[in-house]
Amino acid sequence: MSSVTIVFAVLQLISGLALTVIVLMQSGKSAGLSGAISGGAETFLSKGKAKTLDAKLAKATKWFAIAFVLLTLILNLVG
Numbered sequence: 107m108s109s110v111t112i113v114f115a116v117l118q119l120i121s122g123l124a125l126t127v128i129v130l131m132q133s134g135k136s137a138g139l140s141g142a143i144s145g146g147a148e149t150f151l152s153k154g155k156a157k158t159l160d161a162k163l164a165k166a167t168k169w170f171a172i173a174f175v176l177l178t179l180i181l182n183l184v185g
Contacts, residue, residue, distance in 0.1 A: 118177040125170040
């Protein structure tokens with residue numbers, strides 16, 4: 107294994123772990139009647155904070171997923 111391959115493998119490992127943690131931190135999308143009942147308990151301010159945090163986590167998920175896929179392709183081409 108060359109040093110370039112090791113560097114890309116470590117970067118892929120880090121991006122995969124970060125992607126897993128970010129996905130687990132996101133709140134679930136509730137649907138149906140249970141979502142309608144539990145949604146009424148939220149206040150206006152907490153709903154706004156949750157949306158901005160969820161939006162940031164969704165954006166981070168997208169970028170880490172792109173990085174993970176690109177690193178996987180690079181490792182397949184190099185190795």
